[in-house]
Amino acid sequence: MSHHLVVVSDLRFAYADGTSALRGIDFTLHHGESVGLVGANGAGKSTLLLHLAGALMPAHGTVRIGDWPVTPKTLPQVRRSLGMVFQDPDDQLFMPTVEDDVAFGPENLGFPPEEIESRVVASLERVGALHLRRRTPHRLSGGEKRAVAIAGVLAMSPDVLVMDEPSSNLDPRARRRLIEQLKAFEHTKIIATHDLDLVLDVCARTIVLAEGRVAADGPTAQLLADDALLSASGLERPLRLQGCPRCAARSAAPS
């Protein structure tokens, strides 16, 4: 296996109605990297993720996952090495019970029953959701659904974890728990999100997308403090890197 895990080169894509979503994207990911994919609404994040997962095929350019270029023929291999967590867990949790859902991937990969069982237990434990295993997905809370959706992908032991807005609709504590878990995962991660504070916590590297192009690609701490870049891409500094409004008010007040 090459040490470049994900290679995207000159990727272009337009939707059927002519909307150009990706206008030449290039980047390379190495093993163990954790990358935040940020950008305004409509910048092309979701379209790019769908290409990585092989749900859309490039109109131009190539996507390589591990040793495989993403083509209709290599999809089974690509899906073994790349796991995708979708934005709405309801789209992903389609089996009758939590354990069936987590077993769905390993089942399709053809593992023997004992192996499936141990994977189900291990991945549910990993996200702290083992106690939910016999529950019905549609009765779970938002945070629980998200945890189970992540477990379902972990159970396939992918090399690359791709996540679309993992922290959306989570309460602060569930969000914090998710961040701690993401930090602990040894997988290569690509996290598309508007939650720039999460990127600051989890991802050493950030790719900023704007209008279907890579506007910047570099160390998170540097990019997310670059006001000119952020405002040109429709973003703002993460809250943590913004000045404290209380201190600002205090220092502005006449002493």
Add this chain to the structure above:
Amino acid sequence: MGHIESSLARLGRLDEMAARDTPASRLDPRAKVAATLAFVVVVASFGRLDLGRLAPLAVFPLVLAPLGDVPWRPVLARLALASPFALGIAAFEPFLDRAPVATLGAVTLSRGELAAMVILAKFALSLCAALLLVATTGFDAVCLALAKLGAPRVVVAQLSLTYRYLFVLGEEAGRMVRAHGLRAPDAPRPTLRRAGSLLGHLLLRATTRAERIHTAMRARGFDGRLPMRRRWSFGRLDALFVGAVLLLLFAARAFDLPGLVDAALSGALR
């Protein structure tokens, strides 16, 4: 609007009963599905005036319900909910066939009236059996059992996904109606015209969601067959259950049980 959500909650109630540990829920789902299917076929097989001969078949739901600790109220409520279909068919019978068949005191029963009662009895028996099947087995296990008994996998996948997303779709519809009501305070119930556009939107949302679900399924290796992981063992009790049901069905089909009882009683009295 609250009532869509509350109807959804009620929809799942029977299904949830199956999670309890009762003698009926411990039976192998395949046994219950096969027994119920056979039961429905035999119920349907009786002639249009065989009301008396249907009576012994009521033993099946009457025994299964207490075995599964299923209360009758929710079952009967669902029966009532579905009854317009049967009533609609049965309603015409009395007008089509007025020949008298029996006289009970001052009331004369026509063939049409008897036929209407047979239709209602068949409806009540088969639906009761199906509802009890869900309440003692759970919808997912029923789907799985159907697959294991040889039903086409595509049909089973459709059934089980439809049930799963019925709730999501219902909640979405509930949210849309609520959003509509909040911006139309004077007419919170959508007019026919607006309902059309709401339904259209719901359809569009449902299809885009279906696409997303399919993408998610493919991403985890879905190839058109839902995996079936659960293993069941068909034990002696299950065999006993199926045997007892088949015996009841055979006896009800082959002999005129009420007639025999009648003859025996009148013989004893003489």
